[in-house]
Amino acid sequence: MKKVLGFIAMVLLIVNNTISQTHSYWLLKGIPENTKQILNLGVEASWGSNSLNNEWLSEMTIGGHIGREQKNLLFQNMEDYNRVGAAFMGELTVYSFVDSVFGSQQWGLTGGVSHVSATNLYFGKDFFDLVYFGNARTAGDTLDFGKMYGQLQSFQKFGIGIFNKENLSALRLSYVSGINYLNLQVDRARWFTSPTTGVTSLDYDATYEQADTTKSGAFTSRGQGFCIDADLNIPMKKDQGFFAISVRNIGYTHWQNSIQYTADSVFTWDGIEIGDILNVSADSIGLPSWQDTLGISGERISNWRALPGSIQFRMIKKINSKSSYEAGIMLQPNYAALPLVSLGYNHFVAKGLMLTERLNYGGYGRLAVGLEMQYLLGEKLFLRAGTQHLWGVMSRQARGSNAFLGLSLVL
Amino acid sequence: MRKLLFLLVVLVLASCRKEATTWNTDVSVPLFRGELMLTDIIADSLLESDNGGLWSFVYAGDLAEINYDSLAQLPDTTVSESFKVPFTSGTITLPPGTSIINVTRDIEFDIPNGVQLKRVRMKAGTLQYRVINYISGHMNSVFSLPGLLNQGVPLVINAATPPEQAGVPGVAQGTYSLEDFEFDLTGLSGTSFNRVFVDATVSVAADAPVAAIVQGQDSVVVELAFIDAVVDYANGYFGQHTYVINEQENVFEGVNLPEGQLNLSEATFLLNIKNNIGADARLNLNSISSNSNNESVELSYAPFQQPMLLTRALDDGWSVSPSVLTYIVNEGNSNLTQWIGNLPSEISFQGNLQLNPLGNISGSNDFIYTDNPIELDYEIRIPLRFATESVLLSDTLDIQADIDEDFFGALEILVTNEYPFALGLDLILLNTITNEEYIMALNQEVRAGIQQPNSSSVISVGSLLSIPVNEVIYSKLKENHRMIIRAHISTPNYPGPVGLYNFYKMTYAAVLRGQYGVVVQ
Numbered sequence: 034m035k036k037v038l039g040f041i042a043m044v045l046l047i048v049n050n051t052i053s054q055t056h057s058y059w060l061l062k063g064i065p066e067n068t069k070q071i072l073n074l075g076v077e078a079s080w081g082s083n084s085l086n087n088e089w090l091s092e093m094t095i096g097g098h099i100g101r102e103q104k105n106l107l108f109q110n111m112e113d114y115n116r117v118g119a120a121f122m123g124e125l126t127v128y129s130f131v132d133s134v135f136g137s138q139q140w141g142l143t144g145g146v147s148h149v150s151a152t153n154l155y156f157g158k159d160f161f162d163l164v165y166f167g168n169a170r171t172a173g174d175t176l177d178f179g180k181m182y183g184q185l186q187s188f189q190k191f192g193i194g195i196f197n198k199e200n201l202s203a204l205r206l207s208y209v210s211g212i213n214y215l216n217l218q219v220d221r222a223r224w225f226t227s228p229t230t231g232v233t234s235l236d237y238d239a240t241y242e243q244a245d246t247t248k249s250g251a252f253t254s255r256g257q258g259f260c261i262d263a264d265l266n267i268p269m270k271k272d273q274g275f276f277a278i279s280v281r282n283i284g285y286t287h288w289q290n291s292i293q294y295t296a297d298s299v300f301t302w303d304g305i306e307i308g309d310i311l312n313v314s315a316d317s318i319g320l321p322s323w324q325d326t327l328g329i330s331g332e333r334i335s336n337w338r339a340l341p342g343s344i345q346f347r348m349i350k351k352i353n354s355k356s357s358y359e360a361g362i363m364l365q366p367n368y369a370a371l372p373l374v375s376l377g378y379n380h381f382v383a384k385g386l387m388l389t390e391r392l393n394y395g396g397y398g399r400l401a402v403g404l405e406m407q408y409l410l411g412e413k414l415f416l417r418a419g420t421q422h423l424w425g426v427m428s429r430q431a432r433g434s435n436a437f438l439g440l441s442l443v444l
Numbered sequence: 445m446r447k448l449l450f451l452l453v454v455l456v457l458a459s460c461r462k463e464a465t466t467w468n469t470d471v472s473v474p475l476f477r478g479e480l481m482l483t484d485i486i487a488d489s490l491l492e493s494d495n496g497g498l499w500s501f502v503y504a505g506d507l508a509e510i511n512y513d514s515l516a517q518l519p520d521t522t523v524s525e526s527f528k529v530p531f532t533s534g535t536i537t538l539p540p541g542t543s544i545i546n547v548t549r550d551i552e553f554d555i556p557n558g559v560q561l562k563r564v565r566m567k568a569g570t571l572q573y574r575v576i577n578y579i580s581g582h583m584n585s586v587f588s589l590p591g592l593l594n595q596g597v598p599l600v601i602n603a604a605t606p607p608e609q610a611g612v613p614g615v616a617q618g619t620y621s622l623e624d625f626e627f628d629l630t631g632l633s634g635t636s637f638n639r640v641f642v643d644a645t646v647s648v649a650a651d652a653p654v655a656a657i658v659q660g661q662d663s664v665v666v667e668l669a670f671i672d673a674v675v676d677y678a679n680g681y682f683g684q685h686t687y688v689i690n691e692q693e694n695v696f697e698g699v700n701l702p703e704g705q706l707n708l709s710e711a712t713f714l715l716n717i718k719n720n721i722g723a724d725a726r727l728n729l730n731s732i733s734s735n736s737n738n739e740s741v742e743l744s745y746a747p748f749q750q751p752m753l754l755t756r757a758l759d760d761g762w763s764v765s766p767s768v769l770t771y772i773v774n775e776g777n778s779n780l781t782q783w784i785g786n787l788p789s790e791i792s793f794q795g796n797l798q799l800n801p802l803g804n805i806s807g808s809n810d811f812i813y814t815d816n817p818i819e820l821d822y823e824i825r826i827p828l829r830f831a832t833e834s835v836l837l838s839d840t841l842d843i844q845a846d847i848d849e850d851f852f853g854a855l856e857i858l859v860t861n862e863y864p865f866a867l868g869l870d871l872i873l874l875n876t877i878t879n880e881e882y883i884m885a886l887n888q889e890v891r892a893g894i895q896q897p898n899s900s901s902v903i904s905v906g907s908l909l910s911i912p913v914n915e916v917i918y919s920k921l922k923e924n925h926r927m928i929i930r931a932h933i934s935t936p937n938y939p940g941p942v943g944l945y946n947f948y949k950m951t952y953a954a955v956l957r958g959q960y961g962v963v964v965q
Contacts, residue, residue, distance in 0.1 A: 093964070096463030104467065167469030169957060230858060231472040231955035304474035304953060 064130075064198065065412060065443055071128040072442040073145075079421060080119035081398030081433030084111040084161075088429040104165045111158045114179065116369040118153035118397035120341075128203075134195045143196040143203050149282065151341040152185035153369035153397065154217075159224075168226040168233065178222035182368040186341050187213040188286060189252075190260060200266040200275070211256030211286040214244040214338060230303070238297040242334075245290040255291075260284025260340050274350040274357060282340040289335045298328030342366065349379070356380035359389070363396070371395040375403070375421075385409035393421050398433040401425065415441040465964040473960075475855070477953040482828070482944055485837065492825075496900065497945040499828040503695050507715070507793055507820035515559060515685070515721075515799070516678030516812050518569075518627075522669040523551045527644045529579070533660035538581070538648050540655065545646035545664060550631040550639040553670075558683035560637040560808060561629050567814070569622035569673035576665040577605035577614040581656020582649040585616075587666055591628035591640040594620070604649060605664070607656070622673060629680070637680055637808070642666075676815070681808040682723050685799040689729075693791045695824065707941040708781045710827040713743070713773040717754060718819040720766045722811035724802060725754040725818060729795040734788030741786045745778040747771055754818070759811050766816075784826065829941040837931040840874070849918045853958010857909040860951045864895040864902050864942050868932035871911060873925040881928075882920050885911045890950070892936055900945050913958060 064071075080090065085107060092099050126145035134140040159176040168176075192207030222237040244255040261283045267276040347361035359377040373396035379389045391403035405419030417439040420426050425434030482499055483491060492502045527545045538544065555561060571592075577583045585603045592599040599620065606614035631639035646664045648656040719725055728751050732743040748771070758765040775781045797818065800810070861867070867890035873882040888909040893902035935942040 093465050096465050099465070099467035101468070165467055165469065167471040167960065169470035169472040172472050226472055228472075230953050231474045231957070233472075233474065302474060304477040304955075307476050307478035 064201075068130050068443050070130060070444040072440075072444070073124070073126040073128070074440040074442075075124045075126075075437070076122070076439075077435070077437035078121045079433070079435035079437075080117070081396050081401075081422065081425075081435070082115065082117035083397070083399050083432065084115040085117050086430050086432050087425060087434055090434075091429065099165070108158070108161060108166070111161060113158050115156055115158065115161070116153070116371070116397045117156075118151075118365075118367075118369050120149070120151040122150075123148045128196055128201065130198055139198055140195050141198050142193070143205060144193040145190075145205065145207075146192075147190045147207075148188075149190065149341070150185075150187040152183075152215075153341075153367050154181075154183040155367075155369040156181050156183070160222075163224060168224065172226040172231070173228040174225075176224040178219060178224070180368075181217065181219035181222065183215070183217040184341070184367065185213065185215040186211075186286075186338075188256075188258075188340065190262075190282075192260075192262065194262075196264075197266075200268055201264065202266045203262075203264045205262045207260050207262065207284070209256075209258035209260050209284060209286050209340065210254045211244065211258060211288055212252055212254065214242070214256065214286070214288050214291065216240075216242045216338070232301065232303040234299060234301040236299045240293065240295045242291055242293045244288045246292055247290065256286045256288035258284055258286030258337070258340070260342075269350070272351070274348065277345075277347040277349075279345045279347070280342065281344075282342040284340050284342070285337045286340060287335065287337050291334050291336065292331055293334050294329050294331045296329040300328065359391075365396070370397055377403070377405075389419070391421065398422070401433065401435075403435070413443045415439075415443075417441075467962050468959045469962055471851075471956065471958065471960045473956045475954040475956050478951070480950040480952065481948070482946075493946040494827075497947055498900070499944045499946055501826040501828060502823060504821065504823040505693050505695075507689070507691060507822050515682045515723075515810075516561070516564065516675040516814055517559075518553060518555065518561075518564065518670055518673040518675060520669075520671050520673070521553050522667060523553075524665060524667045525549065525551060525642065525644075526663045526665045527646060528661060528663040529658055531660050535657060535659045538656045538658055540582075540648050540652040541650040542656070543645065543647045544579070544583075544656075544658060545644060548632065548641065548643045550636070551642050551668065552631075552639040553629070555638050557685065559680065560683070561627075561678055561680035562637050562808060563629060563677075563679040564627045564675050565677040566622040566625040566627070567674040567676035569625075570671045571599075571620040571622055571625075572617070572667075572669040572671060573601050573603070573619070574615065574617040574667040574669075575601075575603035575605055576667070577616075578608050579646075579656060579658055579662045579664065580609075581607045581654070581658065582652035583607075583614070583656070583664060584647050584649040585664055585666070586645045588643040588645075589640055590643070591631070593626045593628070595624065596626075599625075601666075603666075622670070674814075677811065677813050679722075679809065679811045681804045681806070682721075682800060682810045682812070684801065684803065687797045687799070689793055689795045689797060689820075691793045693793070695788060695791050706785075706826065706828075706830040706832075708784050708826060709775055709941075710829065711775065711780060711784050712823075712825045713778075713780055713783075714823040714825065715748075715769075715771040715773070716819070716821045716823075717752065717769040718766045718821075719754040719768075720757050720764050720813065720816035721799075721818055722756045722759055722764075722806070722809065723800050724756050724805070726798040726801045727752040727754060727795065727820075728798070729793070731792065731794040733792045734783050734786045735790045735792060736786050736788050739786055741779070741783050741788075743773065743778060743780065743783045745771070745773045745780075756806065756810075764813060764816060784824065828944040830944075831935050831939045831941045833934045833938050837929075837933065839929050841927045841929065849915075850961040850963065851913060851956060851958055852915075852961075853913055853956065855911040855913055855954055856957050857911070857952055857954045859890045859907045859909060860904045861890050861907065862893045862902050862904040862948045863944070863950055864893050864948075865933050865935040866890060866892040868934070869909060870928075870930040870932070872928040872930065873917075873920045874928050875920075875923060875925055877923075882916075882925075884917060884927075885909065887932070890931075892934075893948075895936070895942070900943060902948065913956070 088103060089099065089107060124145060124147035127143060129142045132142045134142060157179045160178045160181060162171060163176055189210045189212065190207035192205040194203055194205030196203035219237065219239040222239065224235050226233045248255055263280045265278040269275055343363055343365045345361060345363040347359065349357050349359040351357045357379045359379060361375045363373040373393060375391050375393045377389045377391035379387055381387050385408060387407045389405040393401045393403055401422040402424060403419065403421040404423050405417060407415065407417045409415055419437060421435035422431065422433050425431040426436065486501065490501055490503060492500050527547050529544050575585050583605045585605065587601040588598060590598040603616035605616045608614055627640065629638055629640060630636050632641040644666065717727060729748045732748065734741045752769055754769060755767045757767055773780050868887040869890060870886050871884040873884060890907045891905045893904050895902050
């Protein structure tokens with residue numbers, strides 16, 4: 034239970050991608066002449082859920098008391114199965130226009146470093162019930178957690194690749210330094226509490242894996258791997274817009290010396306057997322070994338594990354000289370994330386300043402309204418900032434939040 | 445702006461949290477369970493059940509430990525006998541092989557207390573011999589002891605001694621283990637006691653290099669030392685002895701006998717006397733008293749108020765047929781109910797045991813196997829039938845001070861009672877410094893099992909006890925408190941007795957029900 038709670042807590046600490054990883058409208062519209070290098074800096078943090086809200090996140094991360102009214106509200110709005118996920122991404126990318134690749138002036142070299150932390154949890158309503166309300170109120174009923182999946186990955190990438198100087202399409206291969214990996218898979222879990230005796234039984238089949246626990250340090254490498262990131266930007270005819278396909282974190286990490294616990298058992302707890310209650314002392318009460326009693330076996334393993342990848346399709350279509358619309362979809366292959374669909378409207382509100390309003394649905398959360406600003410500072414600096422979840426940055430009752438910042442410097 | 449910064453604040457503060465995350469859950473958690481049987485209250489060794497399963501409290505002991513060693517004891521004894529040459533003056537020279545001394549005589553043991561032993565069998569011990577030669581010549585001494593039989597063979601001591609030189613005698617010595625030796629202590633006459641017959645022969649050694657020069661008054665001395673002799677069997681006359689009996693027994697020490705009124709109508713006190721000795725004895729029990737803090741009660745039973753004669757045991761050569769006296773004291777023939785009802789912390793026995801009170805009437809044919817002396821055993825047996833409205837069981841538990849204070853609610857104990865009586869349970873916290881008491885629970889009822897008519901079987905009945913767990917309890921537990929558990933027992937249909945049977949038990953299962961505060965640091 035403690036590990037599961039810890040996992041949930043970690044979910045709250047980190048957030049998801051990826052608007053900041055797409056290129057600025059200004060760059061896609063056209064690379065300034067005589068450009069030698071472009072530096073892109075992107076930072077994005079997000080979290081979302083279809084059931085949990087910012088107030089809960091705040092209390093789980095910053096601290097505080099989660100009251101009964103708040104728990105009731107969350108519980109009432111929950112679905113049978115619920116999703117929560119978060120990610121944090123920071124990236125620095127360099128595009129060099131002075132180099133040529135394969136003898137072609139159309140292709141240049143690109144490189145970058147980035148840090149990614151991503152986590153998600155797919156859990157049943159009954160699990161929330163047990164954790165936050167306890168087992169007393171459901172005594173006599175079976176709490177069926179169903180299937181539950183959770184994962185956290187944290188890693189750094191050091192990549193190099195090629196890009197197209199005209200549309201910034203790119204292919205980059207990265208060395209991955211794995212920092213942390215947690216994975217929980219519960220295929221079956223049922224909890225029953227006797228209403229009279231309190232006898233509790235847990236029928237479960239679960240696997241939990243954690244990266245090398247013998248190493249300490251927040252940024253200590255516990256695994257190595259590789260991944261591919263790619264952008265394909267296809268301009269429409271007559272400068273009517275473009276299609277963009279982005280893939281991120283397609284690769285694997287080899288986590289060394291991980292610990293993997295497995296259990297497929299039925300555990301019943303009916304109290305400590307006392308031989309002679311009149312001679313009870315602290316020394317005479319032998320608490321059971323929980324790991325043995327729960328039927329948990331652990332072993333050290335080293336395995337390749339897939340990175341939390343994503344693929345995004347995006348289209349921007351010009352309406353007139355001052356406005357355009359966009360549509361996109363992002364897929365994340367994990368149990369907790371739905372396809373994230375977005376529709377947006379881009380329009381200039383002043384010279385060099387473009388606003389985008391978006392409607393997003395899916396991912397870890399529900400419907401969200403986003404707002405983005407892209408601003409041209411002079412001719413060399415592009416700034417983009419915004420949120421995919423405007424309500425999330427305004428309300429503690431919103432079920433998610435997001436913020437991103439992008440800087441592109443043309444040298 | 446404040447709202448816009450919310451997410452960043454979350455992320456930043458998540459890495460430097462200032463307070464714990466908490467929430468309350470309603471829990472129902474089994475804590476402990478078990479069974480309570482009579483053997484948990486009274487030691488197994490003090491309980492016996494009959495064929496019907498009725499428990500009895502049984503205390504058995506030895507009435508007295510009488511030292512019988514003096515009856516058959518061979519004290520550490522050193523016997524020194526001097527054998528002189530058969531002339532008083534002058535000097536003669538004797539060639540090798542010449543016999544000088546040939547004497548027979550009894551060696552007498554000094555056995556105290558008038559004991560006259562004719563025959564003994566040894567269990568252990570050592571015989572040390574030392575032959576001292578005052579003759580100027582190599583001597584060969586042979587001491588034959590027909591009364592000391594080793595595996596049926598008489599003991600013969602051969603000692604070759606060097607000559608006396610410059611006033612220093614020649615010495616030869618050695619040892620024998622006395623284990624399994626049999627001593628015929630009737631001496632040369634075959635009718636005496638406490639003596640062994642010795643046949644001594646001293647000659648000039650046949651292989652002596654030179655002739656012996658013997659002077660008048662020269663002698664050869666033999667010393668026999670019996671050390672740490674342990675007798676297995678003795679026969680003879682043991683004399684008249686009086687052994688004082690003055691014993692105190694802590695009968696109920698460490699026994700959690702219920703306070704209140706036990707039905708003692710079926711209680712018995714059994715005295716069993718077994719005389720394994722081939723000698724008559726007379727037992728006088730002047731006093732058998734039960735002593736409690738408040739009172740001393742004498743056991744009044746007519747046979748104990750006069751001497752009890754124990755006839756001698758019979759020895760058929762293979763086994764002993766003891767004479768046995770058994771006295772069963774009960775409510776009908778004594779004041780036993782009052783005597784046990786005093787709930788003594790100590791029982792005192794005073795009197796004496798006289799051996800051979802009529803003297804040597806066996807023709808010195810007393811016998812004793814030292815492993816089987818006179819046995820004086822007693823047994824107090826109290827069938828556990830009782831009737832009461834206020835029997836009290838009490839015990840005190842030490843409380844561990846390191847207590848998690850995140851739970852508030854109640855400790856609920858589901859008790860299933862197969863005993864045919866009800867319990868009123870008190871839980872009290874006692875401050876070990878100020879002796880102040882705090883009542884956690886008072887007279888919480890465990891209902892009686894339902895006894896079937898004309899049967900010892902009982903239908904179990906469940907009861908739910910609830911003990912609050914709150915801030916006050918936590919604070920008390922931290923202040924050097926101990927927990928006192930008191931159980932008031934009331935039997936149904938009082939004063940009709942209720943039996944305690946070995947198939948009765950009380951099962952309990954404790955569950956914590958209440959609010960548990962989860963803290964995630």
